[in-house]
Amino acid sequence: MKIALFVTCLNDTMFPGTGQASVRLLRRLGHEVDFPTAQTCCGQMHFNTGYRRQTVPMVRGFAEAFAGYEAVVTPSASCAAMIRDWHPKIAVEEGDGGLSGRVAEVVPKVYELSEFLVDVLGVTDVGAYFPYRVTYHPTCHSLRMLHVGDRPLRLLREVRGIDLVELPEATECCGFGGTFALKNSEVSAAMCADKVTNVRSTGAEALCSADNSCLMHIGGALTRTRSGVRTVHLAEVLAATEDDRA
The missing domain is CATH 3.40.50 (Rossmann fold)
Structure with missing residues (x-):
């Protein structure tokens, strides 16, 4: 499966090891993982502090950066929730039919990591060892x-x-x-x-x-x-x- 990693801005800036671990894990399970370099923020910080209109370019950028992948996986439940719950609504509010269409195509393919492993890949034993x-x-x-x-x-x-x-x-x-x-x-x-x-x-x-x-x-x-x-x-x-x- 061709998977895109949405690493999130927090992880990219402060916890890059989490993104690297996600890639290692998914590749170990036999999947191709890409990192679209055009990705930025999901817009959650702006949206939650009242900058609703300023979130629109981020919604548009996300839909464009992650178009064409079979799945978009993120090691962040918080950002996955923002994308799935709010990106479609923000696109509709903007009144841009093209944007709504692109968002509608991408959003159903967005998964938090544990969802993707259990629900899509159907695995719970990923071959991990952590003796703590x-x-x-x-x-x-x-x-x-x-x-x-x-x-x-x-x-x-x-x-x-x-x-x-x-x-x-x-x-x-x-x-x-x-x-x-x-x-x-x-x-x-x-x-x-x-x-x-x-x-x-x-x-x-x-x-x-x-x-x-x-x-x-x-x-x-x-x-x-x-x-x-x-x-x-x-x-x-x-x-x-x-x-x-x-």
Whole structure:
């Protein structure tokens, strides 16, 4: 299958290893992966802060950059939700029939990584090896907008060597929420403190999630409290093999 990776601007800028892991994983499973260089931002930051019209060029750019692929895979539930939920509506609001058509062609092919692996490729055992105690934080966008359910957990349970432990109150928000963490910093910090308390109670060596934005937020607090718990994206766990430890 010819797959395009939408790495997202956050990952490209701050967590390039997640994009690289996604490519390694998909190629290991036998698929061709391209990285369209014309890709930019999905527009979520602009849209969520009220710059609705300024989001239109990003919607147009996304539809053009990812046209012609069998699937578009992204290691970000947050960005996948923005594309699938809002790009079609923004295109309609713009009143550009051509744009609406291009968006309608691309959007159904956009998948968050765990969705693509489980629903499209039909795999849960991807040949991963990660010999650590891990707990998983399901992000708000993955739960409430994409409804990925237990797909990430089904993938993690098949990883050899992993000690996967349940995170108490896992479905509670970590407090990041993009600009929410800036506009409501005290509330955000309190929510994050609760999340960190629950993470530390598991005795996990690593906290895993499908969104680096949440991992960045929680990871900062884990570091400041000297918890010894590191953060790792789902793609990086699934891409890891025994050869990496040789």
